[in-house]
Amino acid sequence: MQKEIRLFSPATVANVACGFDVLGFCLDTIGDEMVIRTTEAKGIKITKIEGYDLPYEAEKNVAGVSALAMYNALEPDCGFEIEIYKNIKPGSGIGSSSASAAGSVYGMNLLLGSPLDFTALTNFAMKGEALASQCEHADNLAPAIFGGFTLVKSAKPLKILELPTPDDLYATLIHPQIEIKTSESRALLPKEIPLDHAITQWANVGSLVHALHTSDYALIKEALHDVVIEPHRKQLIPHFDAVKTAVLEAGALGCAISGSGPSIFALSKGESTAKAVENAMRNVYANTAIDFETYVSKINTEGIKKIN
Ligand SMILES: Nc1ncnc2c1ncn2[C@@H]1O[C@H](COP(=O)(O)OP(=O)(O)O)[C@@H](O)[C@H]1O
Ligand SMILES: N[C@@H](CCOP(=O)(O)O)C(=O)O
Numbered sequence: 001m002q003k004e005i006r007l008f009s010p011a012t013v014a015n016v017a018c019g020f021d022v023l024g025f026c027l028d029t030i031g032d033e034m035v036i037r038t039t040e041a042k043g044i045k046i047t048k049i050e051g052y053d054l055p056y057e058a059e060k061n062v063a064g065v066s067a068l069a070m071y072n073a074l075e076p077d078c079g080f081e082i083e084i085y086k087n088i089k090p091g092s093g094i095g096s097s098s099a100s101a102a103g104s105v106y107g108m109n110l111l112l113g114s115p116l117d118f119t120a121l122t123n124f125a126m127k128g129e130a131l132a133s134q135c136e137h138a139d140n141l142a143p144a145i146f147g148g149f150t151l152v153k154s155a156k157p158l159k160i161l162e163l164p165t166p167d168d169l170y171a172t173l174i175h176p177q178i179e180i181k182t183s184e185s186r187a188l189l190p191k192e193i194p195l196d197h198a199i200t201q202w203a204n205v206g207s208l209v210h211a212l213h214t215s216d217y218a219l220i221k222e223a224l225h226d227v228v229i230e231p232h233r234k235q236l237i238p239h240f241d242a243v244k245t246a247v248l249e250a251g252a253l254g255c256a257i258s259g260s261g262p263s264i265f266a267l268s269k270g271e272s273t274a275k276a277v278e279n280a281m282r283n284v285y286a287n288t289a290i291d292f293e294t295y296v297s298k299i300n301t302e303g304i305k306k307i308n
Contacts, residue, residue, distance in 0.1 A: 003038045003111050005037075005306055006033060006034070006035050006308045007035075007036070007103050007107050007305065007307065008032075008304065009100070009102060010028070010031035011030040011088050011092075012027060012094065012140040012141075012143045012144050012259075013143075013258045013265050014139040014143075014259040015139060015226070015229065015256070015257070015259060016149070016208065016224075016256070017204070017208075017223075017224045017226040017230075017256035018204035018205045018223060018224070018228075019151070019205050019208070020226070020229050021137050021152070022205070023150070023152075023208070024142055024152075025143050025149045025150075025171070025299050026144060026146075026148060026300040026303050027173075027297045027299075028298045028299070029295055029297045029298075030094065030173075030297065031088065031099060032051075032085060032088055032099045032100065034063070034082065034083060034100070035083040036080060036108055037080065037081040037083075037111075038079070038080060038111050039079040039080060042078070042079045043058075043079045044058045044064055045058065045081050045082070046061055046064055046081075046084065047081045047083055048083035049061075049083075049084045049086065050084070050085050050086065051084075051085060052086045061084075061100070062128035062129060062131050062132050063082055063100035063103060063104040064082065064104070064128075065127055065131045066101040066104055066126075066128030069127040070105045070108060074115070080104075082104050086100075089175070089177070089179070092175055093257065093260050093262055093263035094258055097131075097140075098125070098129055098141050099144060101125040101126075101127075102121070102141050105121045105128075110306065121145055122146075122158060123158050125141045126141060132181075134186065135183075136155060137152075138155055138158065138160070144303055145303055146160060146162050147300055147303030148164070148165045148299060148300070149163035149164070149165055151163055163212045163213070164213055164215075165212070165299045166215035166217070168217075169267060169268075170268050170271050170273070170299075171265055171274070171296070171297045171298075171299065172265065172267075172268060172277040172295070172297075173263050173294065174278075174285065174292055175263040175292060176262045176263075176285065176291075176292045177292060178262050180261045180262045181260075182259065185233055185260035185261060188236075189229065189232055189233075193228050197228050200225070201226070201227055201228045204224075207223040208223035211223055220254065221254055224256060224267065225254070226256050226257070233257055236262065237261045242284045243255065243284050244256075246280040246283065247277045250273070250276045250277045250280035251268060251273045251277065252267065252277045253269060254266065254267055271296070275296055278295075
């Protein structure tokens with residue numbers, strides 16, 4: 001008998017300022033929907049894509065690549081159809097590719113009776129993510145699958161640490177409607193970094209992890225800085241410095257590039273500050289010719305979930 005499942009697959013913020021390729025958190029209000037269905041015919045088929053123009057061939061769509069990796073490893077006695085209802089614009093910096101790569105394997109696993117744990121699912125989803133970014137990074141996939149804040153302790157072998165989410169922490173995002181491909185934004189980065197920058201950055205990562213554990217908002221504020229990646233990428237994002245200045249004046253704890261951009265995120269203590277930060281972001285872009293969307297979101301501690 002055919003079985004199907006409908007999922008909400010959330011957007012995510014990777015890097016979280018200081019944690020390039022290791023830190024990420026999951027958003028609440030922004031995400032794709034996906035339907036995964038078992039079929040008698042073997043194999044993986046993408047049968048519907050709405051929202052954005054993306055390839056239907058499983059080998060060219062991140063959802064198909066991760067699904068095929070899992071399918072070939074498990075060799076189940078059914079096939080799967082995938083429908084993607086895309087709300088997250090590809091090339092957004094809020095984990096558009098990750099939502100699809102994670103959603104297909106998460107749904108297949110549920111339909112198969114959950115034989116795999118979240119780390120194994122993330123491992124298969126990384127194969128899909130690699131199609132988009134030319135690199136098997138898990139800093140969007142881990143928060144999409146586990147929920148909350150996550151730290152990728154190592155990618156090979158994959159080890160993910162779940163971090164606590166302070167109750168009153170809110171994210172605000174602005175997404176300028178331009179596309180920055182993760183693969184291109186990664187190509188800009190230096191292969192080596194000065195030791196003093198590395199020292200600052202790993203002190204900030206350690207401090208941010210400690211601050212999340214202790215709900216220390218003052219320390220979150222001190223730790224949300226990126227001296228390694230932001231100087232190289234910020235020129236891709238129009239008005240980045242103006243947004244950062246405006247949101248810090250509006251009371252945000254910190255502000256940085258979301259993933260590889262162009263989205264910019266800020267973290268704030270309390271919803272009213274997060275909304276004031278949204279206004280500050282909007283005011284900067286309102287006087288420009290660039291279209292944009294803004295979002296205020298609680299941190300989503302659940303991750304991908306079954307709906308209906
Ligand atoms: N299901 C999918 N969802 C999003 N992007 C996809 C998908 N399948 C393939 N892609 C390709 O991946 C690229 C977008 O991924 P990426 O550059 O990492 O953006 P994002 O930061 O939004 O994840 C685009 O080239 C897009 O065509
Ligand atoms: N660590 C990666 C994260 C990319 O995130 P995305 O949302 O832009 O795909 C990077 O910074 O390259």
